[in-house]
Amino acid sequence: GENVEQHPSTLSVQEGDSAVIKCTYSDSASNYFPWYKQELGKRPQLIIDIRSNVGEKKDQRIAVTLNKTAKHFSLHITETQPEDSAVYFCAASKNRGSNSGYALNFGKGTSLLVTP
Amino acid sequence: DAGITQSPRHKVTETGTPVTLRCHQTENHRYMYWYRQDPGHGLRLIHYSYGVKDTDKGEVSDGYSVSRSKTEDFLLTLESATSSQTSVYFCAISVWAGGTDTQYFGPGTRLTVL
Numbered sequence: 001g002e003n004v005e006q007h008p009s010t011l012s013v014q015e016g017d018s019a020v021i022k023c024t025y026s027d028s029a030s031n032y033f034p035w036y037k038q039e040l041g042k043r044p045q046l047i048i049d050i051r052s053n054v055g056e057k058k059d060q061r062i063a064v065t066l067n068k069t070a071k072h073f074s075l076h077i078t079e080t081q082p083e084d085s086a087v088y089f090c091a092a093s094k095n096r097g098s099n100s101g102y103a104l105n106f107g108k109g110t111s112l113l114v115t116p
Numbered sequence: 117d118a119g120i121t122q123s124p125r126h127k128v129t130e131t132g133t134p135v136t137l138r139c140h141q142t143e144n145h146r147y148m149y150w151y152r153q154d155p156g157h158g159l160r161l162i163h164y165s166y167g168v169k170d171t172d173k174g175e176v177s178d179g180y181s182v183s184r185s186k187t188e189d190f191l192l193t194l195e196s197a198t199s200s201q202t203s204v205y206f207c208a209i210s211v212w213a214g215g216t217d218t219q220y221f222g223p224g225t226r227l228t229v230l
Contacts, residue, residue: 001175004158006158034218034219036221042223043206043221043222043223043224044159044206044221045221046218046219046220049218089158089159095217101146101147101164101166101210101217102210102217102219103149103161103164103174103175104149104151104159104161104208104219105161105175106158106159106160107158108156108157108158109158
């Protein structure tokens, strides 16, 4: 089955700096890569996703890049703020994108701390 | 919150007792999922459903069963709870909208098995 590795497990940055979280996946058939943010005691919330036909996607301060050949993808957060502090999870799946359902295979998470 | 609720939100039970967790959605989405979250493991799929009475196993299905008799409800049952099933359980649904198929999570149920 799919194996998703996520690094680092913890990351501490100063407010205003950038943060980068990296994930690798094993199944070359995976084609959908979402990122979730989870605050303490809350549910995972989707923050950005990317499909395998796209190399990069950006939404304000958040961007995700995908390298299909190397089977890795990364989350980039620029101009970090204290409210970005949370646990971030990457995931990979085979998403046919036609309302057909899919299982998400998650990385183990990165705890990001942004200090003022 | 994609119209997903879970009940109970917290439960403490004893080893060997049966436990049922409920996931309810209000928008008639076809696909529903149960995940468990444990420190150091991320989220792992237990079971999923692709329609009424249609379910299948995920990565960590041993010790769990599910049922879906109505589109809006997906039940997760621990027939005889064990301490290793102490976890936070999240239900999720797939939402198909605007050509995108996205999973959204419920608020979670924290289960403690003593």
